[in-house]
Amino acid sequence: MNGLADEDLALLLLIRCFERKLLALFEQGELNGTTHTCLGQEYVPVSLRPLLRDSDWIFSNHRGHGHYLARFDDPEGLLAEIMGRKGAVCDGVGGSQHLRRGRYLSTGVQGQSMPVAAGVALHLRRHEPGTLACAYIGDGTWGEGAVYEALNMAALWRLPLLVVVEHNGIAQSTPTSAQMAGTVAGRAAAFGVRHHALDALDVTAVRHEVAPLIEEMRTDPGPLVLEFRTHRLGPHSKGDDVRPPGAPPADWYAAYRAAHPAQSARIEAAARDRVERVAAEVTARPLASWGGACA
Amino acid sequence: MRVGENLNRALHGLLRDDPSVYVLGEDILDPYGGAFKITKGLSERFPDRVLATPLSEGAIAGVAAGLALAGDKAVVEIMFGDFAALAFDQIVNFAAKSVTMYGRRVPMPLVVRCPSGGHRGYGPTHSQTLQKHFLGVPGLSLFEVTPFHDNRVVLDRMLALGEPCLLFEDKVLYTRPMYGEGAVDELFAWRTVDDVAVVELADGGDPDYTLIVPGGLVHRAVSAMRALLLEHDLAGALLVPSRLHPFDPAGVPGLVPLLARTGLVCVAEDGTAGGTWGEHVAAGLHARLWGTLRRPVALVSSAPSVIPTAVHLEREVLVQDTTIRSAVLEGLHG
Numbered sequence: 001m002n003g004l005a006d007e008d009l010a011l012l013l014l015i016r017c018f019e020r021k022l023l024a025l026f027e028q029g030e031l032n033g034t035t036h037t038c039l040g041q042e043y044v045p046v047s048l049r050p051l052l053r054d055s056d057w058i059f060s061n062h063r064g065h066g067h068y069l070a071r072f073d074d075p076e077g078l079l080a081e082i083m084g085r086k087g088a089v090c091d092g093v094g095g096s097q098h099l100r101r102g103r104y105l106s107t108g109v110q111g112q113s114m115p116v117a118a119g120v121a122l123h124l125r126r127h128e129p130g131t132l133a134c135a136y137i138g139d140g141t142w143g144e145g146a147v148y149e150a151l152n153m154a155a156l157w158r159l160p161l162l163v164v165v166e167h168n169g170i171a172q173s174t175p176t177s178a179q180m181a182g183t184v185a186g187r188a189a190a191f192g193v194r195h196h197a198l199d200a201l202d203v204t205a206v207r208h209e210v211a212p213l214i215e216e217m218r219t220d221p222g223p224l225v226l227e228f229r230t231h232r233l234g235p236h237s238k239g240d241d242v243r244p245p246g247a248p249p250a251d252w253y254a255a256y257r258a259a260h261p262a263q264s265a266r267i268e269a270a271a272r273d274r275v276e277r278v279a280a281e282v283t284a285r286p287l288a289s290w291g292g293a294c295a
Numbered sequence: 296m297r298v299g300e301n302l303n304r305a306l307h308g309l310l311r312d313d314p315s316v317y318v319l320g321e322d323i324l325d326p327y328g329g330a331f332k333i334t335k336g337l338s339e340r341f342p343d344r345v346l347a348t349p350l351s352e353g354a355i356a357g358v359a360a361g362l363a364l365a366g367d368k369a370v371v372e373i374m375f376g377d378f379a380a381l382a383f384d385q386i387v388n389f390a391a392k393s394v395t396m397y398g399r400r401v402p403m404p405l406v407v408r409c410p411s412g413g414h415r416g417y418g419p420t421h422s423q424t425l426q427k428h429f430l431g432v433p434g435l436s437l438f439e440v441t442p443f444h445d446n447r448v449v450l451d452r453m454l455a456l457g458e459p460c461l462l463f464e465d466k467v468l469y470t471r472p473m474y475g476e477g478a479v480d481e482l483f484a485w486r487t488v489d490d491v492a493v494v495e496l497a498d499g500g501d502p503d504y505t506l507i508v509p510g511g512l513v514h515r516a517v518s519a520m521r522a523l524l525l526e527h528d529l530a531g532a533l534l535v536p537s538r539l540h541p542f543d544p545a546g547v548p549g550l551v552p553l554l555a556r557t558g559l560v561c562v563a564e565d566g567t568a569g570g571t572w573g574e575h576v577a578a579g580l581h582a583r584l585w586g587t588l589r590r591p592v593a594l595v596s597s598a599p600s601v602i603p604t605a606v607h608l609e610r611e612v613l614v615q616d617t618t619i620r621s622a623v624l625e626g627l628h629g
């Protein structure tokens with residue numbers, strides 16, 4: 001694994017520690033509702049972070065904590081949203097999977113964001129050339145028809161739509177082999193949409209591969225499907241992993257720690273402390289107040 | 296037995312007894328057994344007829360309609376009832392219409408199960424109760440799971456109708472017990488009149504008010520009835536139909552005397568006001584019992600709002616036992 005700047009590693013480990021803390025808070029009965037952690041997939045938004053601009057739109061999904069933290073470095077606001085406390089990003093109304101902040105938006109209905117992202121891309125193409133709309137979707141979400149309707153329009157109209165597929169091999173409990181005929185690559189090819197697959201878990205390597213593709217999208221607009229072959233380490237939400245125990249899936253975390261033990265230990269300790277402080281501070285806040293539906 | 300277990304057993308029995316039945320849905324295979332475990336054990340016993348689907352709600356409903364068209368029967372699970380919106384076209388514009396739009400009746404034995412409702416902190420897209428959006432569609436019946444009605448009987452009835460049916464299932468009910476023969480608790484008893492469960496004070500007498508609610512509100516309604524009795528000395532009755540639509544309580548002879556004697560009828564439901572089941576029931580009662588009702592029918596819905604995720608905000612929006620209690624007091628004295 002290539003060495004990373006402290007700042008990149010700190011972000012990776014912030015997300016890892018944040019997600020672990022959420023699962024712990026659930027176990028302690030401090031959280032209710034549901035949540036989907038991105039354990040194992042943290043490197044995807046961290047890799048893309050310097051390649052995306054503040055003016056780009058991001059459409060996230062149910063497994064979006066890493067997407068949010070990579071964009072805003074705001075564990076306080078996110079945890080407050082999840083816990084319904086003061087300072088919540090969306091007043092506690094949206095919760096874990098319905099966030100909106102500036103040009104960042106997530107929704108809990110799979111596939112829904114793809115046509116919306118295409119619409120935003122249509123606007124950007126005319127009014128803000130060089131800016132793109134990025135939509136994160138999982139492999140399972142390729143079951144939804146809206147994905148194809150959007151991809152078709154994006155190809156026809158040469159829209160700057162970046163589709164980031166986090167292909168973690170499973171959708172809730174269903175392995176990809178049981179829910180996807182063919183491949184993501186084949187589906188993109190059918191629409192004449194450019195597709196690039198990535199197996200690397202190494203942030204530096206990913207950036208190196210992806211940077212020219214994204215730059216090209218900015219000057220010569222058209223959709224691009226980036227398929228990250230990644231791994232969901234945790235349960236789908238919480239306590240609902242029925243996969244038989246087997247060899248642990250590849251994890252950037254273990255690989256990086258093995259290659260850079262001292263830096264990892266130092267930065268992880270700091271990230272853990274930060275998350276603990278944030279959790280204690282947010283838990284002590286009063287409940288979020290909301291002006292109501294019409295406010 | 297819990298309601299969820301009753302439903303699970305009903306599906307087991309249905310698949311066992313009728314080889315033409317298929318069950319389809321996302322993540323319904325063992326060992327997962329569905330997001331709410333209602334399909335547990337089905338795929339191990341009936342692997343050929345219990346199918347896990349991709350995330351494709353529209354196509355799942357369409358495939359179910361195709362099975363029905365070809366002579367089979369299908370039960371579909373929509374993981375969260377909110378996503379029935381993605382299947383709306385297949386249900387409303389194909390399955391329901393096909394029953395009659397080809398001039399001769401086309402049987403469409405098909406059930407779409409919709410786990411619905413909030414109180415679990417799942418947020419705006421995973422907590423809704425969408426009944427009202429499917430009301431009044433020719434060829435489409437709406438049912439709701441209740442703690443009174445055995446789900447095997449309900450499933451058999453829906454499939455025998457030969458038209459698509461939506462079965463709404465309040466997620467909170469899954470872990471609540473089915474009421475045993477006769478008694479709700481030490482105060483209230485229940486019996487059925489047609490397919491309507493009628494809950495009354497065990498020692499009888501005319502009710503001061505009568506509630507009509509779908510199955511998901513039963514516990515909130517009973518809790519309100521206890522408080523109204525113990526704190527306000529008001530005796531209530533409660534009507535809980537299995538079939539929500541079509542439903543015409545004033546057309547059920549066994550219910551008319553009760554409705555005529557009561558001081559107030561109040562219909563409570565989840566979901567926001569405006570074009571709702573409750574309004575439809577109230578309109579029917581007003582038209583048919585205008586001369587006998589003592590007061591206009593009172594209606595209870597959730598607040599006009601999305602359903603927030605945070606529990607304390609969700610509580611302010613959704614119907615609670617106290618909402619029902621206040622509506623009755625206001626209806627009688629306000």
Ligand SMILES: Cc1ncc(C[n+]2csc(CCOP(=O)(O)OP(=O)(O)O)c2C)c(N)n1
Pocket residue numbers: 062063108109110111137138139140141142166168170171172232236321350352374378381
């Ligand atoms: C329209 C719709 N159907 C079903 C669901 C329930 N659901 C939430 S996440 C999920 C699995 C998604 O799988 P995938 O796209 O592979 O993403 P992953 O969870 O693996 O990150 C399902 C079935 C949903 N949220 N929206």
